[in-house]
Amino acid sequence: MSTQFSHTDQPPQPFSPGITPIGGAEPLMSIRDLKVHFKQAGGSLWDQFAGSARSVKRVVKAIDGVSLDIFRGETFGLVGESGCGKSTLGRAVLRLIEPTGGQVFFRGRDLASLSTRELRQQRRHLQMIFQDPFSSLNPRMTVGQIVGEPFEVFKLARGGDKDRQVNALLETVGLSQRFNKRFPHEFSGGQRQRIGIARALAANPDFIVADEPISALDVSIQSQIMNLLERLQRERNLTYLFISHDLRAVRHLSDRVAVMYLGKIVELAAAKTLADEPLMPYTKALISAVPIPDPEIEAKRRRVVLEGDVPSAINSPSGCRFHTRCPYTVQACREVVPQLIEIKPDHFAACIRISPAQPDITQVAPDAVPGLNHEALECTVKVVAH
Amino acid sequence: MNSKTIPSTDKTALHHDTLLSIKDLRTYFQTEDGVVKAVDGVSFELKRGETLGIVGESGSGKSVTSLSVLRLIPQPPGRIVSGEIFFAGQDILSLPFKEVRKIRGRRISMIFQDPMTSLNPFMRISRQLMEITKLHLGHTKAQAYKHAIEMLERVGLPDASTRADNYPHEFSGGMRQRVMIAMALSCEPELLIADEPTTALDVTIQAQILELIKNLKSKTGASVILITHDLGIVAGMTDHIVVMYAGKVFEQSPTRELFARPGNPYTKGLLRSVPAPARVDGEELYQIPGLPPDVAHLPPGCPFAPRCERAEEICRRELPPLVQLTPDHHSLCHFAEDVYAQSRRERETRAGISVP
Numbered sequence: 001m002s003t004q005f006s007h008t009d010q011p012p013q014p015f016s017p018g019i020t021p022i023g024g025a026e027p028l029m030s031i032r033d034l035k036v037h038f039k040q041a042g043g044s045l046w047d048q049f050a051g052s053a054r055s056v057k058r059v060v061k062a063i064d065g066v067s068l069d070i071f072r073g074e075t076f077g078l079v080g081e082s083g084c085g086k087s088t089l090g091r092a093v094l095r096l097i098e099p100t101g102g103q104v105f106f107r108g109r110d111l112a113s114l115s116t117r118e119l120r121q122q123r124r125h126l127q128m129i130f131q132d133p134f135s136s137l138n139p140r141m142t143v144g145q146i147v148g149e150p151f152e153v154f155k156l157a158r159g160g161d162k163d164r165q166v167n168a169l170l171e172t173v174g175l176s177q178r179f180n181k182r183f184p185h186e187f188s189g190g191q192r193q194r195i196g197i198a199r200a201l202a203a204n205p206d207f208i209v210a211d212e213p214i215s216a217l218d219v220s221i222q223s224q225i226m227n228l229l230e231r232l233q234r235e236r237n238l239t240y241l242f243i244s245h246d247l248r249a250v251r252h253l254s255d256r257v258a259v260m261y262l263g264k265i266v267e268l269a270a271a272k273t274l275a276d277e278p279l280m281p282y283t284k285a286l287i288s289a290v291p292i293p294d295p296e297i298e299a300k301r302r303r304v305v306l307e308g309d310v311p312s313a314i315n316s317p318s319g320c321r322f323h324t325r326c327p328y329t330v331q332a333c334r335e336v337v338p339q340l341i342e343i344k345p346d347h348f349a350a351c352i353r354i355s356p357a358q359p360d361i362t363q364v365a366p367d368a369v370p371g372l373n374h375e376a377l378e379c380t381v382k383v384v385a386h
Numbered sequence: 387m388n389s390k391t392i393p394s395t396d397k398t399a400l401h402h403d404t405l406l407s408i409k410d411l412r413t414y415f416q417t418e419d420g421v422v423k424a425v426d427g428v429s430f431e432l433k434r435g436e437t438l439g440i441v442g443e444s445g446s447g448k449s450v451t452s453l454s455v456l457r458l459i460p461q462p463p464g465r466i467v468s469g470e471i472f473f474a475g476q477d478i479l480s481l482p483f484k485e486v487r488k489i490r491g492r493r494i495s496m497i498f499q500d501p502m503t504s505l506n507p508f509m510r511i512s513r514q515l516m517e518i519t520k521l522h523l524g525h526t527k528a529q530a531y532k533h534a535i536e537m538l539e540r541v542g543l544p545d546a547s548t549r550a551d552n553y554p555h556e557f558s559g560g561m562r563q564r565v566m567i568a569m570a571l572s573c574e575p576e577l578l579i580a581d582e583p584t585t586a587l588d589v590t591i592q593a594q595i596l597e598l599i600k601n602l603k604s605k606t607g608a609s610v611i612l613i614t615h616d617l618g619i620v621a622g623m624t625d626h627i628v629v630m631y632a633g634k635v636f637e638q639s640p641t642r643e644l645f646a647r648p649g650n651p652y653t654k655g656l657l658r659s660v661p662a663p664a665r666v667d668g669e670e671l672y673q674i675p676g677l678p679p680d681v682a683h684l685p686p687g688c689p690f691a692p693r694c695e696r697a698e699e700i701c702r703r704e705l706p707p708l709v710q711l712t713p714d715h716h717s718l719c720h721f722a723e724d725v726y727a728q729s730r731r732e733r734e735t736r737a738g739i740s741v742p
Contacts, residue, residue, distance in 0.1 A: 081588035188677055218443040219615055220674040220693075223659035227673050245588065248618075252661035252671060275663065289593035291618030293660050295642045298622030305597055306590045308544075309558045 027069035027105075028207060028239050029093065034102035036063040036085070036092045040314065060313045062088040064263035065102070067340075072206070075233065075240040077254030077271060079247055079286070081310050084260040086243045090209040093241065094126050095119060106207070124154045127200035131212035133192030137184040143170070143195055144180040150202035169198040173228060190221035197228065201236070209241045214249060226253055247290045251275045259283050262313055262321040265340055269347040279349040279359055282322050320351070328353055328361055332369045341371070404472075405576060405609050406432040406455070411469035413447075413454045416462060419682040424450040424464075426633035432626075434576070437603065437610040439620030439641070441656075442630035443678050448613045451630070452579045456494060457486050474576065492522040495570040499582040501562035505554040511538075511565050512550035515572055522573045537568040541598060560591035567598060574606055581613045596623060617660060621645060626714075629653050632679050632689035635708070639715040646733055649709075649717035649726035651696045688720070696721055 038060040062085045070076045080086045091097040093104050095111055104111045106122065114122060130136035137146055148166045151157045157165050167177040173194040184192055193213060200208055210229065214222040226249060232238060244250050250257055254271040259282065267280045278284045281304075288304045306325050311317055317324050323333040330353065338350040343359045352371030354361050364370070413425040425447040432438045442448040453459055454466055457478060471478040473494065478486065498504045506514055515534035519525040525533060531550075538546035541564040554562060563583060570578055580599065584592035600623065603610055612623055620627055620641065627644045629637040629652065637650040648654045658672035676693035679685065685692060691701040700720050709722035719725060 081590060190677060218678060219617070219656060220443060220659055220678065223661075223671045223673040224675075226661075227671055230670070247589070248661045248663075251663070272664075285590055289589040291596075291616065291622050292663060293617040293621045293645065293657060295621045295645050298618075301622075303593060303597070305593050309560055309591065310588070 026072070028072040028107065029070040029241075030103075030105040031069075031089075031093060032067050032103045032105070034063055034066045034089070034092060034104060035061070035100045036088050036097055037061050037100040058314050061263050061316060062313060063092060063099075064316075066260075066263075066265055067102075068258060068265065068268065070207075070239060070241060072239055073233075073237055074255040075242050075253050077250035077257035078241060078243045078260060079245060079250050079257060080260035081245060081286075083262075083310055083313060085263040085313070086245075086260050087211050089260070090128070090211045090241055090243045094123070094128060094209060096128070121154075124150075124203045125206045127203065127205040127208050129193075129196050129200050129208060129210040129213045132216055133189050133196055134184075134216075136196055137192060137199075139184055142181050142183055143175075143187075146184070146195060147198045147202055150199065154203050156203065165202075166198075169201055172201070172232070173198045174224075188221075189217050190224060193217060193221075193225055194228070197225075197232070201232065204236075205238070207239045207241070209243070211243045212245070213242075215244065215246060222249070229253065247275070247287060259286065262311065262316050264321060264350065265348075266322065266351075267347075267349045268340065273344075273347055277347075279343055279347065279354060279361070280322075280351055281326050281328055281361055285325075328364075330367050330369060332372060336369075336372060338371060403434055404431050405434045405436075405474055406611075407470070407472045408451070408455070409470040409472075411451065411454060411471065412467040413450050413459055413464060414467050415464045417682065422682045423633050423684070424681060425454060428469075428628075428630070428633075428635050430626075430628050430635065430638055432577070432609055432611065434609055435607050436626065437612060437624045439624035439627040440611060440613045440630060441615065441617060441620055441627060443615060445632070445678055445681050446630040447633040447681075448630050449581055450633075452496070452581055452611060452613055455579065456490055456496060457483075488522075491518055491570075491575075492573045493575050494577045494579065495573070495575040496579040496581065497563070497566045497570050497583050499585050501559065501566045501586075502554065504566060505562060507554055510551050510553060511557075515550075515565075515569050518569060518572050533572065534568075537572045538565070540602070541565070541568040541571075542594075543568070559587055560594060563587060563591075563595050564598065567595070567602070571602055571606065571608070575608060577609045577611065578603070579611045579613070582615070583612075584619070585614070585616075592619075599623070617656060629656075632681055632684060634689065634718060635716075636690070636719075637715075637717045639711075639717075643712070643715055647715075647726060647729040649711045649715060649722050649729065650719050651694050651721075651725055652690050653717075654725065654729065655693075655695075688718075696725065 040058045040060055066089060078086045078089065088097060092099045099112055106126065111119065111122060144166055147169055148162050151162045151165065167180065170177055170179060175191065175194050184195065187195065214225050217225060229240065230253065233240060242250065242253055251271050256269065257271045257274045258265045258268040259280065260266065261282055267274065267278065267283045274283065275287060278287055285304045285306045292298055308325050311324055319334045319336050320338050323329045326333065332352060336352055338352045340348045340350045343349045343354055343356055351361070352369045353364050355370035358364055358370060409429050411425055411428045412423070415422040415424055428451055440448045440451065450459070455471055455478065459466060466479060473489065512531060512534050515537060516530035519530045519533050535547050535550055538550055543549055543561060543564055557565065584595050587595060596619065599610065612620060614620060624641050627639060627641050628635055629650065631652050637644065637648065637653045644653065645657065648657060655672070655674040659674055661671060674693055679689050687702045687704055688706050691697040694701065706718050706720045708716050708718050710716050711722060711726045717726065
């Protein structure tokens with residue numbers, strides 16, 4: 001399970017969360033032990049200038065050792081609450097944020113080791129759709145210029161040919177060609193999101209990171225954009241990393257879903273499995289917190305309401321990071337960092353209190369920590385050591 | 387669960403009187419683009435102890451309706467053009483300004499979407515809480531401070547007696563919303579208006595805040611107006627729902643009835659466009675076509691007609707009437723009865739399938 005890579009251009013070895021790939025494909029993107037740490041200056045300005053002991057830098061571990069494979073043609077959902085690192089992960093895989101450690105293999109090449117120029121060429125295949133359709137479009141450029149820019153940057157088309165392709169793209173995302181000469185402020189949120197999608201498609205990418213693409217939109221527009229993303233995926237064989245806090249949308253769009261908490265993946269499974277039979281107490285709480293638009297179901301539901309807030313990523317809790325809010329915490333949870341292991345076939349969870357023999361945490365004997373007994377023990381000891 | 391719900395129905399039976407009644411309210415805004423009819427002929431009633439949900443997309447007029455109740459419409463450009471707002475028998479719109487101020491925060495209070503912008507960043511939260519009770523209840527400083535701590539404890543702020551002297555920025559979003567709720571409830575208002583109270587919060591925090599509002603409501607017996615775009619939230623929280631679109635009430639009904647038998651194509655579309663908990667493989671999500679209307683330039687006839695799959699000639703020409711489907715279920719649609727009948731049939735077939 002703990003795979004290590006020191007040589008950057010070596011193709012990644014199969015990683016266990018490699019659930020039945022769609023059509024038996026190889027992973028399009030493999031993330032290995034990715035880390036993004038932000039340094040934050042501590043103390044007052046004076047302390048920092050004077051170099052006093054109080055100016056000790058604090059480290060925000062936004063991503064702390066994430067490994068996963070994303071297969072061609074699938075939608076990989078990433079859910080979690082704000083501050084869990086899901087957006088940072090989306091940016092780090094495209095190297096919009098430089099990772100502190102780890103590798104991101106795209107078609108077998110490590111993006112982290114590419115030069116800026118090589119990276120630019122690869123970026124053609126890697127695009128992004130942003131959350132805020134207001135700030136992600138240049139207000140001084142017309143729609144035609146915005147959508148046409150990737151053609152120029154990557155030298156794909158010019159002149160009339162480019163215009164024809166831009167018009168075709170606008171049609172594809174459901175906008176009229178007439179909008180070509182207009183500016184972003186003339187459009188509603190949903191239309192702007194379509195412009196953002198057209199721009200992401202312009203370079204004909206393989207892989208798109210969609211970071212909360214629907215959360216800023218009205219309910220009736222959300223379903224339009226979700227359907228559009230699905231149709232484009234079918235037509236163009238796209239692979240999505242779909243980042244959202246909206247579990248309903250993630251469940252609807254994704255093939256597989258990973259749940260993040262404070263910089264780590266805590267559970268990973270097929271979307272349906274995760275929604276119907278979650279293993280982790282955190283995932284259960286997350287799912288039970290989502291209101292269901294049916295009064296009769298709501299009246300009968302028993303909700304797991306979590307106590308407290310998400311702790312800060314600066315001083316993230318020791319051991320299992322969820323132990324401060326988990327109803328099943330025992331002493332070992334505070335000490336041992338759980339590893340993501342396969343609890344059921346193709347269903348991974350990071351919890352030392354469950355095991356393949358007893359995956360249901362509500363049935364686990366009090367104080368039992370089966371996750372500590374197996375090979376997981378070696379990994380955990382290693383992690384605790386450094 | 388059942389043992390919990392019975393006393394609350396008893397309570398509503400006890401106070402069966404109307405707390406708030408709005409009749410044909412029209413709030414317009416004068417803009418460069420022309421007159422925006424943000425609220426255009428809205429009527430509804432709220433009984434004591436009840437929770438009413440107002441559902442709508444951006445620009446539907448749901449927030450302007452609630453701001454009108456508190457007379458918080460910026461004037462100019464806004465103006466309450468006509469209509470009646472009766473709160474506990476008092477005509478809010480004809481009250482002198484001084485009297486309105488006595489109601490705000492005392493008998494009707496409001497919490498907003500963004501707790502950071504609605505708290506004063508330069509004041510300790512204890513002082514912000516004390517202001518209200520000193521003003522409305524005539525508390526002395528000591529009384530007000532004691533009351534502030536009590537309120538913060540009631541809304542579940544951990545370590546309230548020490549945290550009370552912190553500034554807003556020292557709290558997380560969820561905690562700030564708790565502080566706002568403490569402030570809103572400190573004079574035991576008869577009506578709490580919550581305008582998208584959880585939209586800026588994470589799901590687990592949203593669940594905490596909704597649970598808190600529910601508990602406090604059952605303890606104090608306050609009525610609540612919950613304004614939201616999320617049908618999931620109103621499903622579990624409300625007794626009645628008002629669906630708004632383009633400044634108009636499109637449908638109003640008891641909550642269960644609305645979800646079970648919607649009588650308006652817009653409501654139906656909204657309900658269908660939320661992803662179901664279990665997806666049928668390969669099935670596309672239902673989508674309402676088109677865009678929400680530009681309220682400054684509404685089409686003649688029904689404002690939803692350009693997006694409505696049921697729309698006919700008459701819809702584009704004439705504004706539909708508010709059709710009464712049952713004594714407390716109304717729908718603004720030329721074909722309300724057909725849509726309702728169809729919903730009933732669908733409901734029956736669904737029930738028929740699930741029974742065996």
